[in-house]
Amino acid sequence: MELGFIGLGTMGAPMVLNLLKAGHRVRVWNRSSAPLEALITAGAEAVDTPALAAQAEVLISMLGDDTAIRSVFLDSGALEGLQAGSVHINMSTVSVALARELSALHESRGVDYVSAPVLGRVDVAAAGNLNILASGPAEALARVQPLFDVLGRKTWHFGEAADVACAAKLSANLMVASAIESLAEASTLAGGYGISRAAFIDMITSTLFPVPVYQGYGKQMADDTFEPAGFKLSLGLKDVRLVLEAGEAAQVPLPFASVLKDNLLDGMAHGQADQDWASLSRVSDRRAGVK
Known part of the structure; x- marks a missing residue:
């Protein structure tokens, strides 16, 4: 062809x-x-x-x-x-x-x-x-x-309809971003009690969440390695903004998406634009006074 x-x-x-x-x-x-x-x-x-x-x-x-x-x-x-x-x-x-x-x-x-x-x-x-x-x-x-x-x-x-596949993709990316955020916050919480991020992520991705999204992004968080980015944090922010626009157009409230947007903006403000969006873990750590 x-x-x-x-x-x-x-x-x-x-x-x-x-x-x-x-x-x-x-x-x-x-x-x-x-x-x-x-x-x-x-x-x-x-x-x-x-x-x-x-x-x-x-x-x-x-x-x-x-x-x-x-x-x-x-x-x-x-x-x-x-x-x-x-x-x-x-x-x-x-x-x-x-x-x-x-x-x-x-x-x-x-x-x-x-x-x-x-x-x-x-x-x-x-x-x-x-x-x-x-x-x-x-x-x-x-x-x-x-x-x-x-x-x-x-x-x-x-x-x-051309827009439907776009809505499906944005809905999926909302779930990926939410998974990254939940893993970032949970591993920071575990760290507050002396549990290493690597140990917590190994446990959680081997038991309750043995799935690629948690395992792949979890390894990046455990290693604290976000470059080269598989998907840049700046692109994650772009997609979450599109999610919010789609939600408003369909009159669907998306409170998680609003939190994600603010946390991604936090990462942008701290020079993480070109890092993988798994670096949301650094945002969570900063807020907890870890780094």
């Missing part, structure tokens, strides 16, 4: 490699040139503008936030590059409002828009084991399923 791919960050680059290994032709564009050399060596074709990348049977985008997507698609011409009859798969985590807006803009150009945010970090992306949350026109979803089969272990379908 002839593909375009926009956004070659920590998630996008390994996804392109998997598509190339599966035999697809991939035209790539990125705002910075750093990731391009390795992808060109692997067989990708680099182009000079987003519009050129968009001139494909299927375009995939994996950008950081709403602002980046607006810049690339509405200001830099990617939307105009899409041809009638093509499909755009947006795998970024974006606001439900932007998903609705983009869906309408694509429809007006005769282009199918598919929302497909993912669950998984860079190692999962590299292994092709992402969980893909997808919504969009049924025919378009069927058309791109072979690509999802390359990129992920399972595709979870959430109907035809």
Whole structure:
């Protein structure tokens, strides 16, 4: 299949490699040139503008936030590059409002828009084991399923409305952030009674919570090692803000999300923006006077 791919960050680059290994032709564009050399060596074709990348049977985008997507698609011409009859798969985590807006803009150009945010970090992306949350026109979803089969272990379908998959992803990220916060606070409490964070996390992730979210982030907290980040704290703050916006639009109170936003802001204020969001444990420790 002839593909375009926009956004070659920590998630996008390994996804392109998997598509190339599966035999697809991939035209790539990125705002910075750093990731391009390795992808060109692997067989990708680099182009000079987003519009050129968009001139494909299927375009995939994996950008950081709403602002980046607006810049690339509405200001830099990617939307105009899409041809009638093509499909755009947006795998970024974006606001439900932007998903609705983009869906309408694509429809007006005769282009199918598919929302497909993912669950998984860079190692999962590299292994092709992402969980893909997808919504969009049924025919378009069927058309791109072979690509999802390359990129992920399972595709979870959430109907035809573009914003629904976004809502599912934001709901999932709310739970991940809440798990990180609860583990941070609980391990700080245990530390107040002389229990090492490592010992407490080993116990809790081997008994009540033997699940990847607690185990993976718990190891980072136990080791007090948050760089390089699998998911930056600044991106966590972005997602929690999107969660709160989605809650307000649907008239769903989200008190945990408000607490998370303030704690993530605390981390930002203390220079943790580029650390993994597991560094919420440092916020909890500071508040307890530990560090």
